[in-house]
Amino acid sequence: MVVNAIAPNTTTASSTNRAELSAEDFWQLLLTHLQMQDPFQSTDMNAMLEQFVTIQAAREMSRLSDALQRVQALLLLGRFVSAQWEGEELSGTVVSVSLSGSPTLGIKVGEQTVAVPINSIWAVATEQAINFSTQA
Secondary structure, three states: OOOOOOOHHHOOOOOOOOOOOOHHHHHHHHHHHHHHOOOOOOOOHHHHHHHHHHHHHHHHHHHHHHHHHHHHHHHOOOOEEEEEEOOEEEEEEEEEEEOOOOOEEEEEEOOEEEEEEHHHEEEEEOHHHHHHHHHO
């Protein structure tokens, strides 16, 4: 059995983000695996491809969920919201949005602005809807 050394410049992983497996990385790993497998105990290729597709689909769904949450946070600017945060019920107008990490909303409550995570919001209304509801 002949084993060839892998040259240091044959890796295709991005130096900026080694935590992600690109399609090129997967195909390189698959090719290497096929070259080194025991010919008498072959690997089920369908199982390997299913694993790759499952990993990629989960990653993309996570990215889509994050993107939708950021859009939702931006759409709440200027809206009157109610939130449950740190054991306290807050109601006020969303005056700012922070998109670093998990989206956080700045809610103006009286004279102060309170930062709350978007997942703590439980009710949303426009200022016009509030004005109409109180005048009725």
